[in-house]
Amino acid sequence: MELTIPADPAWPEAERRLLSDSLRQFQLGEGSDGCNLLRFARTFAARVGDADLPEAVAGLIAEEQRHSRWLGQVLRAHGEPLLGRHWVDGAFRRLRRTMGFGFEVAVLVSAEVVAVPYYTAVGRVTSLPSLRAICERVLQDEAFHLQFQAHNLSLVVRDRFGLRHALHRGLQMAIGAVVWQQHGRVLAAGGYTFASFCQECDRLLLEVQRRSYASRLQCRYDSASAS
Ligand SMILES: [Fe+2]
Numbered sequence: 001m002e003l004t005i006p007a008d009p010a011w012p013e014a015e016r017r018l019l020s021d022s023l024r025q026f027q028l029g030e031g032s033d034g035c036n037l038l039r040f041a042r043t044f045a046a047r048v049g050d051a052d053l054p055e056a057v058a059g060l061i062a063e064e065q066r067h068s069r070w071l072g073q074v075l076r077a078h079g080e081p082l083l084g085r086h087w088v089d090g091a092f093r094r095l096r097r098t099m100g101f102g103f104e105v106a107v108l109v110s111a112e113v114v115a116v117p118y119y120t121a122v123g124r125v126t127s128l129p130s131l132r133a134i135c136e137r138v139l140q141d142e143a144f145h146l147q148f149q150a151h152n153l154s155l156v157v158r159d160r161f162g163l164r165h166a167l168h169r170g171l172q173m174a175i176g177a178v179v180w181q182q183h184g185r186v187l188a189a190g191g192y193t194f195a196s197f198c199q200e201c202d203r204l205l206l207e208v209q210r211r212s213y214a215s216r217l218q219c220r221y222d223s224a225s226a227s
C-alpha cells in the first residue's frame with residue numbers, strides 16, 4: 001500500500017549531518033532488484049513443490065523497493081543525491097548470491113532484523129514529519145516481513161540447504177557489527193548502545209527462529225494427521 005508522505009520544513013543542519021549518509025545507504029540497500037532472490041526462490045519452490053512462494057517473494061521485493069522509493073523521495077526533496085553503489089551494499093549482495101535460497105533467506109532475515117532498531121532510532125531522532133511517517137510505516141511492514149521470513153526459514157531449515165540456528169546467530173552478530181560500524185551514530189542518537197542493539201537483534205532473531213520452529217512442527221503435525 002502506498003504512503004502519503006507529509007511535507008517537511010527545512011532539515012536542521014545537525015540532523016542532516018547525522019542522518020543523510022546513513023539514510024542514503026539504507027535507500028540503496030532497500031532498492032535491490034531482487035533478481036537473484038527471485039531466481040533462487042523459483043528453483044527452490046520447484047524442488048519443494050511450493051507454487052505460491054515465488055509470487056510471495058516478488059511481493060516482498062516490491063515492498064522493499066517501495067521503502068527505497070520513499071526514502072529517495074525525501075532525500076531528493078532535501079537536495080541529497082542518492083547513492084549509486086556502496087561497498088556494504090555490494091558485500092551484502094555478493095554474500096547473498098553465494099549459496100542459494102537457504103543462505104539468501106538467512107542473510108535477509110538478519111537484514112530485516114537490523115532494520116527494526118535502525119528505523120526505530122531514525123523515527124526517534126528525526127524532526128521531519130516525512131521521515132517519522134516512513135519509519136512508522138516501514139516498522140509495520142518489517143513486522144510482517146519477519147513473519148514471512150520465519151515461514152521461509154521453516155522451509156529452508158527443513159530442506160538440506162538450511163542454515164543451522166547457531167550459525168545464523170553468528171551471521172547475525174557479524175552483520176550487526178558491520179551495521180553498528182556504519183550506522184552506530186544514528187543508533188546511539190536513537191538511544192541504543194552497541195550492547196542493547198545486539199540484544200534487540202538477538203531477541204528478534206530468536207523470535208523468528210521460534211516462529212519458524214512452530215511452523216515446522218505444524219507442518220509435521222499436518223502431514224502426520226493426513227497419513
Ligand atoms: Fe525494508
Ligand SMILES: [Fe+2]
Pocket residue numbers: 064112115141142145
Ligand atoms: Fe523488510
